[in-house]
Amino acid sequence: MAIFDQDAELMDRRDMAQLQLERLQATLHRVYKNVKFYKKKFDEVGFLPEDCQSLEDLARLPFTTRQDLAAGYPYEMFAVPLREVVRIHSSTGSPGAPIVMGYTARDLRNWAKLAARVLTAAGVDRDDVVQVTLSYGLLTSAFGLHYGVELLGASVIPTGPGSTARQVQIMRDYRTTVLVSTPSYAQVLADQMEAQGVDPKSLHLKLALLAGEPWTEGQRREIESRLYLTALDHYALSEAMGPGVAGECEHRRGMHLHEDHFLPEIIDPKSGEPMPAGELGELVLTTITKEAAPLVRFRTGDLCRLLYEPCPCSRTLVRISRIKGRSDAVVIVKGINIFPGRVGQILAAIQGDEPAYQLVIGREGHLDYLEIKIEVREGLFFDKMTKQREFLQQLTRKLAQGIGVQPRVKLVEPHSISREAETSPLVIDLRK
Numbered sequence: 001m002a003i004f005d006q007d008a009e010l011m012d013r014r015d016m017a018q019l020q021l022e023r024l025q026a027t028l029h030r031v032y033k034n035v036k037f038y039k040k041k042f043d044e045v046g047f048l049p050e051d052c053q054s055l056e057d058l059a060r061l062p063f064t065t066r067q068d069l070a071a072g073y074p075y076e077m078f079a080v081p082l083r084e085v086v087r088i089h090s091s092t093g094s095p096g097a098p099i100v101m102g103y104t105a106r107d108l109r110n111w112a113k114l115a116a117r118v119l120t121a122a123g124v125d126r127d128d129v130v131q132v133t134l135s136y137g138l139l140t141s142a143f144g145l146h147y148g149v150e151l152l153g154a155s156v157i158p159t160g161p162g163s164t165a166r167q168v169q170i171m172r173d174y175r176t177t178v179l180v181s182t183p184s185y186a187q188v189l190a191d192q193m194e195a196q197g198v199d200p201k202s203l204h205l206k207l208a209l210l211a212g213e214p215w216t217e218g219q220r221r222e223i224e225s226r227l228y229l230t231a232l233d234h235y236a237l238s239e240a241m242g243p244g245v246a247g248e249c250e251h252r253r254g255m256h257l258h259e260d261h262f263l264p265e266i267i268d269p270k271s272g273e274p275m276p277a278g279e280l281g282e283l284v285l286t287t288i289t290k291e292a293a294p295l296v297r298f299r300t301g302d303l304c305r306l307l308y309e310p311c312p313c314s315r316t317l318v319r320i321s322r323i324k325g326r327s328d329a330v331v332i333v334k335g336i337n338i339f340p341g342r343v344g345q346i347l348a349a350i351q352g353d354e355p356a357y358q359l360v361i362g363r364e365g366h367l368d369y370l371e372i373k374i375e376v377r378e379g380l381f382f383d384k385m386t387k388q389r390e391f392l393q394q395l396t397r398k399l400a401q402g403i404g405v406q407p408r409v410k411l412v413e414p415h416s417i418s419r420e421a422e423t424s425p426l427v428i429d430l431r432k
Ligand SMILES: [Zn+2]
Pocket: 249, 250, 251, 256, 311, 312, 313, 314, 315
């Protein structure tokens, strides 16, 4: 199997540690000098950039959270003047203020290279035709892989999300070999093929690169057998860059993390203390090459393990295990852990656009119920589905499959939730 960047991906681990330390020191100097937020945080704990003499010293610094990034809206977290920023992405900001991500020209070059590493590790080469069904827009999801495909010299079809029947037609006519999507949208595509009577075996698909939501080995098996391809996981974290942070190789033993650009730690999500190697905890990342918007000890909220055992592919990069879910905002309904953000991902996978929504959890007698309110926007969801009842049933079924609990779905007036995005919580728990 090919390796895109042998120098980095096969680097001796001691050399890697040395490279990481040098890059970390440079990053800490840069953010201390250029980002008020970090200067204040470092000063509060009496830490000067030159105090970083080993990688362990990083643990003396406080964490950076999504709330911190949102509070810096729009440009407070940038470490370079705006004239050096050549691309701006942002999160949807629902609920709360959006998080703005900036990229210098060098950041974009690095992004394409790292995406190319992920694609190569998955087995993509210049003969492939890659259909990207992720969202092209403010979100980082589609662009990162898009430029990685081009850098590799493969062909990219930027369909973006939605119009599922047309996606299948393009897949067939353009002889797509690689699908880039979310796991739930891969399932939507499989449903569509069934409905259209298209046999996946008659297509040229060989690989699906899936990310954007927590998914399971069970979903992997289902997608692989229904679409007749190999499905691989990768890790896309917008705040750190987007897709390209980590990806599985053919051996599927976790996702190789690009440690020469992202320094990982695993912490206990409750105490914030570092966890021993191999333990399940929250992933914390420090970016060590990003110029425009570097992150120091960013709490990803994603639960996983770091795997240091050698991989048969010979890459020496540490691997992160499949993301087990999120450490924050978990609600338990009928004994099942629900990650509220998952609902948004499922809705986005159906239409490619995340509507405003809200979870209301209550109890009737001894039984919990979950109501999901979804704001209807013009044109939303009614792609080939004009009957509201049918639509509601299908939506309820998809949500139930995705979160493991049968919800009551309620469509609400435009702007009734989003209008109050700053103040209205994503989850209202009436049981308390
Ligand atoms: Zn490997």
